[in-house]
Amino acid sequence: MSGPLFANALVSGLLLAGFYAAVSVGISIAFGMLDVVNIAHPAFIILGSYAASIANASMGADPIVTAVALSPAFFALGLLLYRFYHATFERRGREPLRGLAFFFGILFVTEVALILAFGVDYRSVTARYIGTTWRLGTVDLPLRLFVPFVVSVAMTLSLQVFLSRTFFGRAVLAVGQDQLALQLMGVDPVRIKQIAFGISIATAGVAGALLVIIQPVQPSLGREYIGLVFAIPVLGGMGSIAGTLAGAAILGVATSFTATFFGPSWAPAVSFGILLFALAFRPSGLFGR
Amino acid sequence: MSGPLLVAKGVTKRFGGFVALGGVDLSVGAGERVGLIGPNGSGKSTLVNCIAGTVRGGGSIEFDGHDLAPLPPHRRIRLGIARSFQIPRPFASMTVLDNLRIPLLYAARAHPLLQRSRGRETEEALSILRQVGLEAKAGRLSRELTQVDMRKLELARAIASHPKLLVADEALAGLSASEVDEILAILLEMKGRGVAVILIEHMMRAVLQFSERIAVLVVGRKIADGPAETVLRDPAVERAYLGQ
Amino acid sequence: MKTSSFTAIALCTALLVAGTTSALVTNDYFFSASYTVLQFVVLATAWNILGGFTGYVNFGSAAFFALGAYSSIVLDKLFEAPITLSILSGTAVAALVGLGMGYLTLRLRGVFFAIATLAFAEVLFTFVVNWDYVGGARGAYVVLQGRPPLGFRSFVQFLFAIMALMAAGAVAIARFVQTSTLGLGLAAIRDDEVAAECSGVPTLRLKLVSTTVSGGLMGMAGATFPYFLSYVEPHGVFSLSYAVNSIAMPLIGGMYDWAGPVLGALLLGGLQQVLQVNVSADWNLFLVGALLVVFVTIAPHGIMGWTFRRGRRARPT
Numbered sequence: 091m092s093g094p095l096f097a098n099a100l101v102s103g104l105l106l107a108g109f110y111a112a113v114s115v116g117i118s119i120a121f122g123m124l125d126v127v128n129i130a131h132p133a134f135i136i137l138g139s140y141a142a143s144i145a146n147a148s149m150g151a152d153p154i155v156t157a158v159a160l161s162p163a164f165f166a167l168g169l170l171l172y173r174f175y176h177a178t179f180e181r182r183g184r185e186p187l188r189g190l191a192f193f194f195g196i197l198f199v200t201e202v203a204l205i206l207a208f209g210v211d212y213r214s215v216t217a218r219y220i221g222t223t224w225r226l227g228t229v230d231l232p233l234r235l236f237v238p239f240v241v242s243v244a245m246t247l248s249l250q251v252f253l254s255r256t257f258f259g260r261a262v263l264a265v266g267q268d269q270l271a272l273q274l275m276g277v278d279p280v281r282i283k284q285i286a287f288g289i290s291i292a293t294a295g296v297a298g299a300l301l302v303i304i305q306p307v308q309p310s311l312g313r314e315y316i317g318l319v320f321a322i323p324v325l326g327g328m329g330s331i332a333g334t335l336a337g338a339a340i341l342g343v344a345t346s347f348t349a350t351f352f353g354p355s356w357a358p359a360v361s362f363g364i365l366l367f368a369l370a371f372r373p374s375g376l377f378g379r
Numbered sequence: 380m381s382g383p384l385l386v387a388k389g390v391t392k393r394f395g396g397f398v399a400l401g402g403v404d405l406s407v408g409a410g411e412r413v414g415l416i417g418p419n420g421s422g423k424s425t426l427v428n429c430i431a432g433t434v435r436g437g438g439s440i441e442f443d444g445h446d447l448a449p450l451p452p453h454r455r456i457r458l459g460i461a462r463s464f465q466i467p468r469p470f471a472s473m474t475v476l477d478n479l480r481i482p483l484l485y486a487a488r489a490h491p492l493l494q495r496s497r498g499r500e501t502e503e504a505l506s507i508l509r510q511v512g513l514e515a516k517a518g519r520l521s522r523e524l525t526q527v528d529m530r531k532l533e534l535a536r537a538i539a540s541h542p543k544l545l546v547a548d549e550a551l552a553g554l555s556a557s558e559v560d561e562i563l564a565i566l567l568e569m570k571g572r573g574v575a576v577i578l579i580e581h582m583m584r585a586v587l588q589f590s591e592r593i594a595v596l597v598v599g600r601k602i603a604d605g606p607a608e609t610v611l612r613d614p615a616v617e618r619a620y621l622g623q
Numbered sequence: 624m625k626t627s628s629f630t631a632i633a634l635c636t637a638l639l640v641a642g643t644t645s646a647l648v649t650n651d652y653f654f655s656a657s658y659t660v661l662q663f664v665v666l667a668t669a670w671n672i673l674g675g676f677t678g679y680v681n682f683g684s685a686a687f688f689a690l691g692a693y694s695s696i697v698l699d700k701l702f703e704a705p706i707t708l709s710i711l712s713g714t715a716v717a718a719l720v721g722l723g724m725g726y727l728t729l730r731l732r733g734v735f736f737a738i739a740t741l742a743f744a745e746v747l748f749t750f751v752v753n754w755d756y757v758g759g760a761r762g763a764y765v766v767l768q769g770r771p772p773l774g775f776r777s778f779v780q781f782l783f784a785i786m787a788l789m790a791a792g793a794v795a796i797a798r799f800v801q802t803s804t805l806g807l808g809l810a811a812i813r814d815d816e817v818a819a820e821c822s823g824v825p826t827l828r829l830k831l832v833s834t835t836v837s838g839g840l841m842g843m844a845g846a847t848f849p850y851f852l853s854y855v856e857p858h859g860v861f862s863l864s865y866a867v868n869s870i871a872m873p874l875i876g877g878m879y880d881w882a883g884p885v886l887g888a889l890l891l892g893g894l895q896q897v898l899q900v901n902v903s904a905d906w907n908l909f910l911v912g913a914l915l916v917v918f919v920t921i922a923p924h925g926i927m928g929w930t931f932r933r934g935r936r937a938r939p940t
Contacts (some may be wrong), residue, residue: 127734129741178920187680188923191870192738194682195916198867202909313863317742325733359749362742369739370727431821456823464821468812470881481811484804540823560768 094228099350104234107342112242112297114322116290122329123266130193132312133200138298139307146215157299168291204309212306238300250331263284321365392436401424401599414590421596461542467529469521476517479504486540633791641784654783660892661786667872667884669840675878677833678813682735683744685865690717691845710846717842725834762856765849797881871915877927
């Protein structure tokens with residue numbers, strides 16, 4: 091194993107890890123804090139990718155600009171989706187698997203709708219920084235990985251600040267644990283959950299725009315990310331943002347090393363394999379609740 | 380039978396940093412009627428869960444001479460422990476009758492899957508339903524029952540598993556006076572069949588009416604255990620209740 | 624009706640249908656379409672044993688289907704095994720994997736189990752794609768040699784007859800599970816697993832039986848697939864359409880009864896066969912997904928839930 095190869099695999103892994111954190115932080119919120127098994131989360135990521143790609147192709151818009159501009163729309167989409175989900179599934183009580191089947195249906199329908207609308211060809215974006223690579227000694231720092239890394243970490247850290255420092259944020263943290271206490275404080279738990287879920291979907295949209303910077307996307311790519319999106323919170327501990335970062339680091343580096351030393355066709359199995367392993371042995375995660 | 384039926388020694392349970400049970404001893408003899416009381420959050424339900432096995436705690440629990448530690452809940456039930464849930468948990472998609480067939484088939488039989496039962500348990504199910512006054516509703520879906528009837532169904536299910544020890548977890552909460560009497564009558568009847576009962580309750584009149592012995596849990600520890608008159612005059616118990 | 628009588632009737636009906644259609648119908652397309660619909664009867668029935676009866680959602684139906692298909696491919700490459708052996712081995716392999724996977728994941732909450740099944744399907748897919756012996760991403764050919772056996776005019780008719788028998792068998796097994804003590808225990812697990820455990824139901828053991836039977840039957844459905852298509856490649860075998868259909872069909876037909884998946888498979892499967900001719904495969908899939916979402920929202924007990932007030936037939940006592 092050569093030094094530079096190892097170093098590059100490690101750096102790519104860490105850069106990817108930042109992006110993976112952005113991809114999965116939404117599930118950490120939706121599933122970890124709100125107990126909503128939004129298995130359709132990757133579908134919203136891909137929607138974000140397509141939005142960025144279309145804006146890029148038609149207006150030359152930078153994907154990150156598109157992401158920021160569209161996040162209110164994704165937030166609203168999340169609000170509405172949660173409203174519907176809550177009214178239809180949560181109120182009726184004990185049938186959580188109906189919600190699961192519902193989201194699976196959404197995931198599937200979104201994928202097929204994208205195929206019908208845009209076909210199965212890969213789409214990508216162009217931007218000034220995508221072709222550029224910085225060098226730090228023997229290590230390559232491709233900007234198409236580095237820029238998403240920076241945006242992802244910024245987004246994840248601001249979410250952490252929001253959750254721990256603002257009233258709404260702390261209400262979100264509380265709603266998963268003690269709804270009654272919130273109600274006694276005059277706060278409507280359903281509204282809080284709506285907002286949290288809206289944030290969850292908004293992060294998915296942003297992550298999608300970052301994804302299309304890193305690699306070309308096609309409609310069925312979402313499915314490959316299901317493993318990742320759940321593996322990271324399970325590994326790192328549901329509902330913990332620090333845990334999400336830790337889990338993302340493990341997964342990013344593992345995927346990068348697998349791709350470098352065993353070939354890229356094995357990479358999708360890494361996230362799912364790690365997920366199975368984590369589920370089999372540590373379902374409450376490293377920072378378990 | 381030699382020695383008490385249930386011997387729990389030093390039972391502990393923590394949830395994260397919170398100590399729900401800090402070392403509780405409890406013994407119950409065959410056919411005994413024990414009342415278990417204590418303020419909310421004192422660990423009564425946790426103790427039930429530890430005995431039934433739905434929660435893993437520290438300490439040792441022996442039942443009928445068997446060490447319970449390696450046994451999953453369903454094995455403990457088959458040994459003769461039955462518990463009713465504080466908030467009734469009927470099998471919602473099934474009829475009242477089918478709700479009873481399950482413990483009759485799985486808890487009370489030696490080899491449930493290898494037998495061609497074909498309906499013998501139905502007669503016994505109807506007989507138990509008669510005892511609790513639910514026979515007329517045997518064919519109704521359990522989710523359509525009233526609260527009181529669901530409580531009765533909980534007890535009926537527990538009885539159907541042919542227990543030696545029945546733990547009734549707040550079976551009387553929210554019931555009217557006559558409903559309380561109905562349920563208490565069923566529980567008092569258990570002694571006649573040699574079934575020991577642990578009654579977990581807040582309603583003091585019911586506890587006094589029912590118990591031969593009372594144990595008091597406060598903040599995860601047992602502070603008193605003995606005949607009703609002694610326990611209720613215990614200054615520690617008075618403090619625990621007056622201090623609330 | 625006793626199980627043995629029902630099984631006999633089911634198998635005889637299958638033989639009768641296969642025999643008469645083979646004699647009277649000459650259009651091979653009919654047999655090809657009917658094979659596919661019956662294949663869905665098996666898949667939906669199998670899925671529902673774990674899904675509707677036990678309450679555990681399996682998103683990885685394709686993986687078990689593929690295990691059946693690929694075990695046939697391996698046996699064919701090894702020594703051109705006869706079809707009966709392939710079917711047995713496909714069922715056995717899938718059943719064993721179901722048991723193993725169940726053992727690893729059934730201690731988890733239902734939600735984690737469902738995610739684990741999805742993960743399992745993806746991992747298996749990656750392995751198969753990288754496994755050159757079975758052709759990897761390029762796929763594999765399995766060709767039936769010589770004349771169709773037993774006097775059938777074409778191999779498709781023969782395979783249709785086999786699938787009809789398998790459907791009858793799967794349905795008989797599902798009915799047996801539903802009406803037996805095992806089925807009562809599974810229903811208790813579905814309704815409230817903790818309460819079931821506290822009523823003496825050995826939940827882990829029963830769940831393992833459920834995954835084993837369910838997985839095995841799905842593998843059985845896949846075992847004849849390579850013979851049917853002659854050419855099999857991973858993307859086709861692992862297609863998400865198997866996962867979506869095996870959930871949608873029981874959901875639409877009714878999940879609490881053995882007849883629900885049959886109804887759902889015949890309706891939805893038949894509909895797809897009709898649409899396939901007129902409409903692209905993707906619109907087809909869109910329809911299935913949309914029906915899944917609609918039904919799970921407004922009619923989670925399916926068609927049988929509307930027609931029978933209790934959504935479940937009374938069990939014989």
